[in-house]
Amino acid sequence: MTVWSSTIRGVLFDMDGVVVAQCLDFVAIKQEIFGSTEGFILERIRGLSGKERSRAEAILERHETEAANRCQPLDGVLPLLRRLDHHGLRLGLVTRNSRKSVNLIQARLGLPFLTIVTREDAPPKPAPDPILLACHRLGLRTDEALFVGDFEFDMLAGRRAGVRTVLLSNPVQPTSPNADHLIASLAEIPPLLGLPGLDKKA
Ligand SMILES: [Mg+2]
Structure with missing residues (x-):
């Protein structure tokens, strides 16, 4: 050994x-933000700008906070x-x-x-x-x-x-x-x- x-x-x-x-449902988060489930969340958010990016970050944060309270x-x-x-x-x-x-x-x-x-x-x-x-x-x-x-x-x-x-x-x-x-x-x-x-x- x-x-x-x-x-x-x-x-x-x-x-x-x-x-x-693991409490985060990555598939559900991607579906809510992007309407599709491929790729990785942070990398896809990096490709957004302005209001779309703010919306995406707010959704992710809501999921993360909710998961943090129950994991x-x-x-x-x-x-x-x-x-x-x-x-x-x-x-x-x-x-x-x-x-x-x-x-x-x-x-x-x-x-x-x-x-x-x-x-x-x-x-x-x-x-x-x-x-x-x-x-x-x-x-x-x-x-x-x-x-x-x-x-x-x-x-x-x-x-x-x-x-x-x-x-x-x-x-x-x-x-x-x-x-x-x-x-x-x-x-x-x-x-x-x-x-x-x-x-x-x-
Ligand atoms: Mg891990």
Whole structure:
């Protein structure tokens, strides 16, 4: 098994599908904004201007706020974060969501992240910028950071930034050529870092 304990000093997480269960219905949002469901929301909104863009951003924000008020943490993620924090690992969150929605989630769930990078802070994943910014804010070299995500944009952003990439495998994204490691459950993260496994009751 790969153990990165001697080199990894910080762990970055994607939010939707990794820290909280995916609550955003991307298909419904695209249907409401564009009247069609292809492509990616932020990239399509970038192609709009003026009133159309304002309308699109307002719709997205309404969906994100509503999701932030009801999304639930993934099984075991809160004890995992506390455990990593206890072992001195610096924790960051890197998401394509808005600052407002992430603040709502953090306030509700009490997430122990030292830094949160949202789409207001840097060009969104799959650009490497938000990963690099999180590393900078946490005082980490990229080779000291691990990024855990559940989608190809996460793996691409991490690979481009030069951090280690871990894919939380799922039916939509079972594998990735840009993942250094595949996991089926968040419980696999501590052993990956050379830490003991989580107490199942925690
Ligand atoms: Mg995700």
